[in-house]
Amino acid sequence: MISAGRGSPGGWAPSRRTVLKGALAGAGALAGAWALAGCATGTGPASSASTRIQMWHLFTGGDGGIFQQMLTEVQEEDPSVGIDPVVLTWGAPYYTKLVMASVGGRSPDLAVMHLTRVAGWVPGGVLDPWDVDLLAEHGVTQDMFPPALWDRAVIDGQLWAVPLDFHAFILFYDRGIADAAGILGPDGLVGLDSPEGFVEAGRALADTTGYAGIGYGYTGDGAQMSRMLWGLYAQTGAEVVLNPGEAAQVDRDALVEVTSWVQSWLDDTVAIANSDYPSAVANFSTGRVGACFNGNWELQSFLTAEVDVDAMPMPTVFGSPATYGDSHVFVLPHQVNVDPAKREAAYATVAAMLRKSLLWSEGGHIPANREITESAEYQDKVPQSHYAAAADEAVFDPQAWFTGSGSDFQARVGEALQGAWLDKSSPEAAVDRLIGALDAALQTKPPA
Structure with missing residues (x-):
């Protein structure tokens, strides 16, 4: 059973301070060689939006162009929400910057990370769980996703990540x-x-x-x-x-x-x-x-x-x-004081991005939204549709705080x-x- 509200998972739980120190440990640490990187901030087209949110992500190159196109289309369809993307270098620099922002009370409203890294972050309180009832109000429900992806995102009965894809x-x-x-x-x-x-x-x-x-x-x-x-x-x-x-x-x-x-x-x-x-x-x-x-x-x-x-x-x-x-997932970096309008906009943005994930498949990734992969438009994509079944048989790095992509x-x-x-x-x-x-x-x- 998934709880819709907040709560602290039980069991082994390093403090947020420990998570931060782990993020900044040297290159020899098992947690990974994490080092800060600079970032570039872009402003979406909805400059007059009544609500603006900041989204951090790690997509550059061809993926970055497709992801930005998705963001642009989402904003054009709902100009009441403005999305300010911040793009950082994939891997250690990205995760360092994100964990520091969360622990330091300067976290973005929404972020992308790898599903295999989520379990290592949950105990330290650097993420907020998703409210599955609010997700459902925006049309995002468990049956939309391959079980292997959804199940990995659920820890101690709460949903901590919303999958965008399976790569x-x-x-x-x-x-x-x-x-x-x-x-x-x-x-x-x-x-x-x-x-x-x-x-x-x-x-x-x-x-x-x-x-x-x-x-x-x-x-x-x-x-x-x-x-x-x-x-x-x-x-x-x-x-x-x-x-x-x-x-x-x-x-x-x-x-x-x-x-x-x-x-x-x-x-x-x-x-x-x-x-x-x-x-x-x-x-x-x-x-x-x-x-x-x-x-x-x-x-x-x-x-x-x-x-x-x-x-x-x-x-x-x-x-x-x-x-x-692995899976790129949307997460809610921990907010000390949640702005209800921004949090609502984050939910709406994720739902809209999932609906746009036919475009995301152009880069080769398998959309996590099965409404997309089961569509006639996706079935016409070759070879993407020929390997889409991989999402239903997905396996990941063994789950632990020290494993996962970029670790x-x-x-x-x-x-x-x-x-x-x-x-x-x-x-x-x-x-x-x-x-x-x-x-x-x-x-x-x-x-x-």
């Missing part, structure tokens, strides 16, 4: 190369539904390209290794439970199985053994490989390349459909795994390093 780690592929390799069916790639079948398909793609079958840029990139590991681990049906002060509850055998299997196909035939992120993008964009694991945010890069691009959720090689990702913990995952995948060292040893890192983090409170 997934998916498999892009070149339809022409896949067809020549004999693995293209009427509804996409075929034969990838087992560990053995996936490897055979990769070899067939390699025979066709004459170079390698699949691109996966992971070297030196803990985020990319996390995406692969936790997505495949979830497919085995195993779970992760991370309780502060306790040992990590994981299925070591499942982690070893996944780590060993990925190691087996990083062989310079099925997939390039030593590839960083830019190289993987370039190899797929130029047709040197027939498929590429990457985030759906690379869609626009591939659409402008000379490849016949299509895409699918993470292939289900271990039995249970699961695709790793330093993803680097720790990379340090544990890269030796096994790049240098073919022991998968068992890699998994034990990973479990050790989890256990150490669980014994560590946010830096004080």
Whole structure:
């Protein structure tokens, strides 16, 4: 049951002061290397609006342009609300600035962050919960969202985030190369539904390209290794439970199985053994490989390349459909004295942005609003509609205060795994390093 009102969640709860100190800790802290960044403030077209709100977000480049277009359209449709966007650098600088503003009593009326970071912020009181009854008055209800996204946003019975999208780690592929390799069916790639079948398909793609079958840029990139590991681990049906002060509850055998299997196909035939992120993008964009694991945010890069691009959720090689990702979400940074008009405007703005999320899909992200993804207009979008099911099988970083997008913990995952995948060292040893890192983090409170 979700409570509509406010309240402090129970259990382990660092103070707001502790959260702030954690945000400002040095680069070696598990909580992440957070550093302040400057910001640029823009004023929306509704300069005469009766109510103005400030929204902070982290979208730049192509995403930023689309997001601003959505904001502009929302304001044009409701000129009574003016939206002043503040754009900050993605990652550590953004989260530092936002947590400082919240703790210091200067928080914006509305902000965007990653869903996987929310659990680490709730105990410190730097966010206010959403009133689900007020959301419903604006047409935003639980049944609009994939359960995996909504459930992650609910902590201790309260809703702390409203999902805008799911951005997934998916498999892009070149339809022409896949067809020549004999693995293209009427509804996409075929034969990838087992560990053995996936490897055979990769070899067939390699025979066709004459170079390698699949691109996966992971070297030196803990985020990319996390995406692969936790997505495949979830497919085995195993779970992760991370309780502060306790040992990590994981299925070591499942982690070893996944780590060993990925190691087996990083062989310079099925997939390039030593590839960083830019190289993987370039190899797929130029047709040197027939498929590429990457985030759906690379869609626009591939659409402008000379490849016949299509895409699918993470292939289900271990039995249970699961695709790793994260979600951009709207949050209410804590307000000491809530202005009812501004708070009402924040709710109205989020509802309007969700209705505009067909436009958001242009950047590759899967809209969280299922009214959009189930629409005829969205179904006509290819390849976006071909991987939209990933939102219904979404899995995330294990939930803890030290995990999530942009966290330093993803680097720790990379340090544990890269030796096994790049240098073919022991998968068992890699998994034990990973479990050790989890256990150490669980014994560590946010830096004080």
